[in-house]
Amino acid sequence: MTVISLTRICLAFSASLCCAGSLSAEHHHTDTNKIMTEKLNVTQEWDKVFPKSDKVTHRKVSFRNRYGITLVADLYIPLNVNGKLPAIAVSGPFGAVKEQSAGLYAQTMAERGFLTIAFDPSYTRESGGFPRYVASPDINT
Known part of the structure; x- marks a missing residue:
């Protein structure tokens, strides 16, 4: 050549x-x-694969990530705790959603006194983003 x-x-x-x-x-x-x-479909009922703890309160929250995609999360707050709390943000293993291991871990850590949040990654479950139901390691970093 x-x-x-x-x-x-x-x-x-x-x-x-x-x-x-x-x-x-x-x-x-x-x-x-x-x-x-985008209009998100957020469930307010308990929709996890693990039982709800009576040691924490739970509610749904949402926020926009740096790409403008709305992420939906479960916020777990320990009962009978006042003042500032240490906090943990949890994202599940690759391809998982907050109703599985991430949520269980977040709830367990809240039972131990942490303010925790477990969220669905972009494109999955209740969080936003297109295309739907795709795992994107580059957007999760």
């Missing part, structure tokens, strides 16, 4: 990456608009 051919291939490849990047940016803009107007 000659130097000129190699240069042309590199230029063509670079141009295709630029085009792909601008298409990706347009797609991202559409997804951002969809995320910002």
Whole structure:
């Protein structure tokens, strides 16, 4: 292969990456608009796979992450505790949701005096984001 051919291939490849990047940016803009107007379906009843503790109070909370996606979480507060509390934020193992291990861990730590929050990652369960039901390790870091 000659130097000129190699240069042309590199230029063509670079141009295709630029085009792909601008298409990706347009797609991202559409997804951002969809995320910002998204209606979440949040359950107020106890929906966990583990029993509810009588040593903590529980309620749902939500917040926006740095990408503008609304995350829904379970907040566990120890009963009969006043003042400042140490806090723990829990996200479950890859692909899990707050109704499983993350919630159980958060509730158990709240029973031990921590203010805890267990949340669903972006795109999963009650949290927002599109496409739905996809595990995204890069957005979770």
